[in-house]
Amino acid sequence: MLETLAAGQLLFAALALGALYALVALGLNLVYGTMRLLNVAHGDLVMLGGYATYWAFAAAGIPPLAAVLLTASGGAALGAGAYRGLFRRLLAAPRATARIEANSLLAFFGLSVIVQNLAALAFTATPRGYEYLSGVVRIGEVAVTGGRLAAVALALALCAAVLAFLRRHVLGLAMRALVEQREAAAVVGVDIDRAQRASFVLGFGTAAVAGTLLSMTEQVSPFMGFPITIAAFVVVIMGGLGRIEGTLAAAFLLGAIETYGVALTSPTYRSILVYGLFVTVLLVRPQGLLGRRAIVR
Amino acid sequence: MLLEVEDLAGGYGAARVLHGVTLAAARGAVTALLGANGAGKTTLMRTLAGLLPAAGGAIRFAGAEVTALPAAARVERGIALVPEGRLVFPALSVAENLRLGAIAPRARAGWRTRADEMYALFPRLRERARQPAGALSGGEQQMLAIARGLMSRPDLVLLDEPTLGLAPAMVRVVFDTIERMRALGLAVLLAEQDVRRALQAADAAYVIEHGRVIAAGRGADLAADARVRRAYFGVD
Numbered sequence: 001m002l003e004t005l006a007a008g009q010l011l012f013a014a015l016a017l018g019a020l021y022a023l024v025a026l027g028l029n030l031v032y033g034t035m036r037l038l039n040v041a042h043g044d045l046v047m048l049g050g051y052a053t054y055w056a057f058a059a060a061g062i063p064p065l066a067a068v069l070l071t072a073s074g075g076a077a078l079g080a081g082a083y084r085g086l087f088r089r090l091l092a093a094p095r096a097t098a099r100i101e102a103n104s105l106l107a108f109f110g111l112s113v114i115v116q117n118l119a120a121l122a123f124t125a126t127p128r129g130y131e132y133l134s135g136v137v138r139i140g141e142v143a144v145t146g147g148r149l150a151a152v153a154l155a156l157a158l159c160a161a162v163l164a165f166l167r168r169h170v171l172g173l174a175m176r177a178l179v180e181q182r183e184a185a186a187v188v189g190v191d192i193d194r195a196q197r198a199s200f201v202l203g204f205g206t207a208a209v210a211g212t213l214l215s216m217t218e219q220v221s222p223f224m225g226f227p228i229t230i231a232a233f234v235v236v237i238m239g240g241l242g243r244i245e246g247t248l249a250a251a252f253l254l255g256a257i258e259t260y261g262v263a264l265t266s267p268t269y270r271s272i273l274v275y276g277l278f279v280t281v282l283l284v285r286p287q288g289l290l291g292r293r294a295i296v297r
Numbered sequence: 298m299l300l301e302v303e304d305l306a307g308g309y310g311a312a313r314v315l316h317g318v319t320l321a322a323a324r325g326a327v328t329a330l331l332g333a334n335g336a337g338k339t340t341l342m343r344t345l346a347g348l349l350p351a352a353g354g355a356i357r358f359a360g361a362e363v364t365a366l367p368a369a370a371r372v373e374r375g376i377a378l379v380p381e382g383r384l385v386f387p388a389l390s391v392a393e394n395l396r397l398g399a400i401a402p403r404a405r406a407g408w409r410t411r412a413d414e415m416y417a418l419f420p421r422l423r424e425r426a427r428q429p430a431g432a433l434s435g436g437e438q439q440m441l442a443i444a445r446g447l448m449s450r451p452d453l454v455l456l457d458e459p460t461l462g463l464a465p466a467m468v469r470v471v472f473d474t475i476e477r478m479r480a481l482g483l484a485v486l487l488a489e490q491d492v493r494r495a496l497q498a499a500d501a502a503y504v505i506e507h508g509r510v511i512a513a514g515r516g517a518d519l520a521a522d523a524r525v526r527r528a529y530f531g532v533d
Contacts, residue, residue: 173397174400176386177386183380183384184384184385185397187384189372189400189401190369
């Protein structure tokens with residue numbers, strides 16, 4: 001047992017899962033943080049990205065690593081469209097804003113169900129997968145397929161890029177300002193419309209890319225999005241709503257807890273572990289494991 | 298006049314607070330807004346900055362109408378609000394707060410130099426540059442809010458109750474800074490509860506009551522005005 005736990009294989013699995021969670025949860029938290037919209041359909045974007053990659057490979061022969069560009073721009077365009085078409089108008093009226101925040105969960109939930117069932121209608125419920133970079137690579141004692149290695153490396157690189165963007169770029173800074181203190185952001189002259197659109201573009205784009213990366217290691221199916229949404233929620237709650245660094249830390253923590261928990265028990269317990277953690281964190285530290293209460297003087 | 302406000306009405310939705318305010322502020326001068334709590338000073342400041350919509354009247358800045366512009370566009374024109382309650386970004390560092398002060402396109406070039414100027418003006422901020430703004434004392438947060446406002450290279454600074462709750466030493470620092478802004482040629486609109494001090498610092502002043510200007514004049518004249526004396530100094 002101890003030998004299993006100390007194995008590099010398991011550590012890599014935890015890292016891989018954490019990187020995927022980080023990528024998905026970052027986008028979810030950005031959209032929540034800048035607009036207070038809880039996107040329950042976020043995991044379905046991952047599903048759509050997965051299918052887009054599958055079809056691009058199966059029908060057009062586009063390799064998944066190239067399809068990343070496709071799903072990234074497709075997700076980004078979808079985000080810009082959703083923002084422009086649905087939310088900008090609704091958020092412009094202050095009274096509608098309060099209603100939207102309260103109803104966003106229900107609205108997104110409805111959207112999620114529709115998207116899932118449309119996907120089932122269009123693609124059938126049969127899981128689909130493909131063979132790509134399936135040769136085994138050895139790093140020390142860890143054996144891993146080339147596709148999986150590429151997916152993890154890309155996920156980590158993307159998380160780092162998003163973090164750097166949020167820290168260094170003017171638009172990233174504007175988004176963090178909006179997350180932190182909406183009114184103060186307006187005071188210093190943040191273009192709020194632009195920053196909100198950017199968070200939709202970034203959030204949708206990263207989710208779609210996560211779908212591409214996931215399809216490189218797992219089969220895609222119409223209903224794969226929901227568990228991903230739940231995992232991303234757990235990460236966001238653990239890391240603190242609107243907290244970027246907290247999200248990253250919590251993603252890798254959840255990846256480790258899930259991987260090692262399942263290794264110690266059995267895959268049947270996965271849901272119990274994830275939901276158990278969710279409820280425990282909500283009860284014990286509702287502000288997040290790493291979150292802190294705002295200091296107001 | 299750099300800022301000309303004409304018959305401005307506004308408030309929060311159906312709750313009208315301003316009922317036709319007319320005033321002006323000039324470059325290189327401090328214009329004080331006096332009035333009791335609830336008179337409408339903060340509402341006026343927020344409407345001027347574009348955080349609240351105007352329900353009527355006009356705001357002209359540097360000869361152009363800005364009444365309907367969003368807040369970001371007004372910062373870009375050169376209007377900076379230092380809001381009541383400071384509204385710093387608590388989880389971001391002091392340095393990041395200053396960087397955000399220069400987020401308007403007009404202020405992006407040379408922001409590092411300007412941040413250094415702010416650190417020279419408020420040495421405490423340099424010492425605490427890496428700390429989260431939420432960990433600063435109230436006075437330090439006020440310095441930061443003022444510095445953040447100046448980072449946008451404003452022509453007009455709206456200072457809303459900058460000395461509220463500050464220790465006397467900090468109050469002096471704030472008024473020294475106001476003096477400096479005037480010397481630099483900025484227009485300063487100052488809402489201040491310390492009427493005596495405000496009138497000393499001000500070139501011109503307006504007294505606001507129930508969302509209307511009830512008296513206006515040079516600072517020294519208003520200090521002698523019977524209505525002002527009765528209302529604020531408790532003497533006849």
